[in-house]
Amino acid sequence: MQNKKKPQNNQHRKILTTADGSKSIYIEAENVQYHSKHGAILEAQHVFIHSGLHFILQNNSKPISIFEMGLGTGLNCILTAIEALKNNMHIDYTAIEAFPVKIEEVEQLNFHQHLPYTKSDFLNLHQLDFGSKHLLNQYFSFTKIYGLFENYKQGKTFDLVYFDAFGANAQPELWTKKITDQLYRMINWQGIMVTYSVKGSFRRNLLESGFTVEKIGGPPGKREMLRAIKTPC
Secondary structure, rough: OOOOOOOOOOOOOOEEEEOOOEEEEEEEHEEOOOOOOOOOOHHHHHHHHOOOHHHHHHOEEEEEEEEEEEEOOOHHHHHHHHHHHOOOOOOOEEEEOOOOOOHHHHOOOOHHOOOOOOHHHHHHHOOOOOOEEEEEEOEEEEEEEEEEEOOOOOOOOOOEEEEEEOOOOHEEEEEOOHHHHHHHHHHEEEEEEOOOOOOOHHHHOOOHHHHEEEEEEEOOOOOEEEEEEEEOO
């Protein structure tokens, strides 16, 4: 997710098509969109599935717990649910969202045309109650939380965090040392965090919080991204 801005109800938003044929939301007043113009699905698969989920599964065969910072369109969640079913892998997925996408916008997205996931199931994801655990398939449980990440105080910890926040130009409060400390507390040992960003100050904050941080190859149109691992001191 590149250069995203915090959505406001009074902003004019459009649905547009990215390079891989999948659609994204565009906030016209800010000239930004929810996903990379080089491909919404390609970006999400590379940053969160390939560089996050597949990486952690190399050394972890137990059920996986995942936290997503920024549910957004639900694309990352859908891709992860597909992986759970495909690999008979139990995943407990929690996503927080302070600015839910409107259902009329969700209806215009076309991820179901590119993925083994029906449109009705995609719509249902956005209509599920906040705060309750739901079973999306026999391997994938999903809890949606309404609120700001900086106010999230549940004691549960996670194996993997998808940090898909709005960019630092829109939400600077989410790229601070306070947030990287929060991430460190909520990730299990040998757990990881992945994000599309390679912002220098955020990388330094991750290091100061105790993470081992590496720059790795980015998705189409972006040279690098970050992966942080919580390793014992």
